[in-house]
Amino acid sequence: MILEVDDVSKRFGALAALTRVSFGVEAGQVFSVIGPNGAGKSTLFNVVSGLFAPNTGRVRFRGEDITGLPPERVNRLGLAKTFQITNVFPEISVLDNVRVAAQSRAPESGRPSSLWRRPDVDGTVVALLEAFGLAARGEAHAKNLSHGEQRYLEICVALATSPTLLLLDEPTAGMTPGETRDATALIRKVVLERGLTLLLIEHDMSVVMGISDRVAVLHFGEKIAEGTPDAIRHDPRVIEAYLGGGDD
Amino acid sequence: MRAFGWRAVVVFALLAALPLVPGVSRYYLLLAFDALLFGAIAMSLDLLMGYTGLVSFGHAAFYGLGAYATAILMERGVQSVWACVGFALLVVGLYALVVSYFATARRGIYFALLTLIFAEVVYTFFRYTQTFGGSDGIQGLPDATLFPGLVIDTPTRKYYLVLAYLAVAYAICRVLVASHFGRVLVAIRENEDRARFLGYNVQRYKMGACMISALLTGVAGAIYPMRSAFATPDLMLWTESGEFIISVMIGGLGTLVGPIIGGAFFTILRDKVSSIVDWYFIVIGVVLIVIVLFMPRGLLGLRRIFSRERATA
Numbered sequence: 001m002i003l004e005v006d007d008v009s010k011r012f013g014a015l016a017a018l019t020r021v022s023f024g025v026e027a028g029q030v031f032s033v034i035g036p037n038g039a040g041k042s043t044l045f046n047v048v049s050g051l052f053a054p055n056t057g058r059v060r061f062r063g064e065d066i067t068g069l070p071p072e073r074v075n076r077l078g079l080a081k082t083f084q085i086t087n088v089f090p091e092i093s094v095l096d097n098v099r100v101a102a103q104s105r106a107p108e109s110g111r112p113s114s115l116w117r118r119p120d121v122d123g124t125v126v127a128l129l130e131a132f133g134l135a136a137r138g139e140a141h142a143k144n145l146s147h148g149e150q151r152y153l154e155i156c157v158a159l160a161t162s163p164t165l166l167l168l169d170e171p172t173a174g175m176t177p178g179e180t181r182d183a184t185a186l187i188r189k190v191v192l193e194r195g196l197t198l199l200l201i202e203h204d205m206s207v208v209m210g211i212s213d214r215v216a217v218l219h220f221g222e223k224i225a226e227g228t229p230d231a232i233r234h235d236p237r238v239i240e241a242y243l244g245g246g247d248d
Numbered sequence: 249m250r251a252f253g254w255r256a257v258v259v260f261a262l263l264a265a266l267p268l269v270p271g272v273s274r275y276y277l278l279l280a281f282d283a284l285l286f287g288a289i290a291m292s293l294d295l296l297m298g299y300t301g302l303v304s305f306g307h308a309a310f311y312g313l314g315a316y317a318t319a320i321l322m323e324r325g326v327q328s329v330w331a332c333v334g335f336a337l338l339v340v341g342l343y344a345l346v347v348s349y350f351a352t353a354r355r356g357i358y359f360a361l362l363t364l365i366f367a368e369v370v371y372t373f374f375r376y377t378q379t380f381g382g383s384d385g386i387q388g389l390p391d392a393t394l395f396p397g398l399v400i401d402t403p404t405r406k407y408y409l410v411l412a413y414l415a416v417a418y419a420i421c422r423v424l425v426a427s428h429f430g431r432v433l434v435a436i437r438e439n440e441d442r443a444r445f446l447g448y449n450v451q452r453y454k455m456g457a458c459m460i461s462a463l464l465t466g467v468a469g470a471i472y473p474m475r476s477a478f479a480t481p482d483l484m485l486w487t488e489s490g491e492f493i494i495s496v497m498i499g500g501l502g503t504l505v506g507p508i509i510g511g512a513f514f515t516i517l518r519d520k521v522s523s524i525v526d527w528y529f530i531v532i533g534v535v536l537i538v539i540v541l542f543m544p545r546g547l548l549g550l551r552r553i554f555s556r557e558r559a560t561a
Contacts, residue, residue: 049445075447089438100435103428104447114428115456161446 001060002027002165002197003048003079008057010043017043018221020057025165025199025214030191032200032208034232035218036241041201042084044218045169048199049081050074061165075104080163084170084201086150088157090143094134097142097153098125101160121160128156131190148179155187165197172207180204184211205242209233217241252419260415267404277403279519281410281475285468287511288414290495291421291504292464297493298502299425300457301437306347306363307492309370310462312484313340314469316374319386319479327393329400329409333470340466341459343370348458352451355440364486375481385480392474406475413471414508417464421504424460433457498539500546509547 499510
C-alpha cells in the first residue's frame with residue numbers, strides 16, 4: 001500500500017466536506033476518485049497533499065504518517081499534486097516553470113551553495129516538455145499558453161519533482177471531448193513509462209473508466225462505493241448519485 | 249568576472265574614470281557618491297521587491313543601523329573600514345533576523361506593515377532616547393582608514409569606496425538572481441502557494457532574501473558616515489524607506505540595473521531641484537507620477553524603445 005487514507009474527516013465550520021473516508025492505493029495502480037461537483041474530491045486531495053490537516057483520521061504515505069505535514073514536506077517525500085484550476089508561474093517562461101520544479105530535487109537544494117550555483121536540470125526538463133508536446137513553447141510565458149497547453153504544463157511542473165505518487169485534480173478540466181481523450185491517453189502513457197502510481201480526481205466518469213484499475217465514489221463527502229470500473233458502472237448507488245442529483 | 253557582462257565592465261570603467269574628468273568638483277564627486285549609494289540600496293531592495301515580490305517599508309532601519317554601527321565605532325576611536333562594515337553586518341544581521349522572522353510569517357500588506365512598525369520602533373529609540381545622541385545623532389566623525397596609511401579623506405577616495413561597494417554588491421546580486429536560490433525567489437513572487445507544493449519551504453527562502461537585502465543595505469549604511477561624518481535618526485525615518493521604494497519603481501522592478509539608475513536619478517533630481525526651490529518634492533512628485541504612469545517598466549524600460557532586444561528578466 002503506497003497511500004492509506006484512514007477514516008479521514010474534514011469540516012469547514014458547519015460544512016462536513018469529508019466524513020470518515022478511507023481507501024488505499026497500491027503501488028503502480030491508477031486509482032480514481034469520482035463524484036459530482038461538490039462531493040469533496042478536491043478537499044480530499046488537499047488533505048492528502050498537506051494543505052489542510054484533517055479533523056480526524058490519518059494519512060500514511062509509503063508507511064510514514066504524513067497527517068498534517070505541510071505541503072513542502074509531503075512533496076519532498078515523493079508526492080506531487082496538480083490543481084484543478086491551473087496554478088503555475090504565469091510571468092516566467094515554460095522552461096523556467098519546469099526548471100524551478102526540477103531543481104528542487106537537485107543536490108544544491110536547501111544548501112548554502114544554492115546561493116551561487118544553478119543546477120543544470122535541462123535534460124529532465126526538455127524530456128518532460130517533449131513528452132507533453134510543449135518543447136516548441138519553451139520560451140513562451142506560461143500565461144500565454146492555450147488552455148490545453150497550460151493543463152499539460154501543470155502536469156509537467158508536478159512531474160518535474162520526480163514523485164512516486166502523482167495526484168491529478170481533474171487534469172482535463174475545460175477540455176473538449178477530443179482533447180480529453182488525447183490527454184487521458186497521454187497521461188496513461190507517461191504514468192506507465194515512469195512507473196508511477198496515479199491518484200486521479202474526475203467528475204466526468206467516462207474519463208476514468210478506461211484507464212483506472214480501481215475507482216472510489218464520493219458523494220456529499222462520504223465514500224459511497226469502491227471497486228473496479230465495471231462494478232462501479234453498475235452500482236445502483238453510483239447511478240443514483242449521478243443521475244438522481246441531490247433533490248430527493 | 250562571470251557575473252559581469254561586458255556592458256557592466258564598460259559602465260564600471262566609465263564610472264571609475266569620472267574623477268579623472270577635468271573640472272569635476274568636490275561637489276559633483278560627493279553627489280555621485282550619494283547617487284551610487286542610493287542606487288546600491290535600491291538594488292538591494294529590488295531583491296525583495298522585484299524578485300521575491302515583497303515590499304519592505306522598513307529598509308531605512310537597516311540603512312540607519314549600519315550608519316550608527318560605523319558612527320559608534322568611530323566615536324570610540326575605531327576607524328577601520330573593515331571593522332565598521334563587520335560591526336554593521338553583525339548589528340543589522342541580528343536585527344534583520346528578528347524582523348524577517350516575524351514579517352515573513354505574514355503576507356502582502358502585513359509584511360509591509362510589520363517591516364514598517366519594526367523600523368519605526370528603531371527610529372523612535374534613536375530619535376527620542378539620548379543613548380546615541382538623540383535627534384542630533386553622532387556628529388563630527390573622523391575619516392575612515394581602509395588600510396594602515398590609506399585614509400579615506402578626499403572626495404575622490406570616498407567616491408572610489410562607494411564605487412567598489414557598488415561593484416561588489418552588484419556582483420553578489422547578479423550571482424544570486426541567477427542561482428538556484430534566485431529562481432526559487434521568482435517562483436515565490438509568481439505563485440508562492442505552488443512553490444510550496446514543489447517542496448520549497450517558502451518562509452525560509454523569504455527570510456533568506458530579506459536577510460541578504462538587509463545586510464547589503466546595512467553595509468551601504470555603514471559607508472555613509474565615511475562621507476558625511478555623521479549618523480542621525482533621520483536616516484531611519486520611514487520617508488527614507490519610501491524613497492528607496494520609489495527608486496526601485498522608477499528604475500524598473502526585477503532588473504537590478506534599473507533600481508541603480510532609479511536611485512541615482514532620484515538623488516540627482518532631488519539635489520538639483522532642491523537647490524532651486526524649497527517645494528522641490530512637488531516637482532519630483534510630478535516627474536515620478538509621469539514615470540509610473542507612462543513607463544510602467546521604469547527608466548530601464550526605455551531601452552526597449554531603442555533596441556529590439558527582448559528583456560528576459
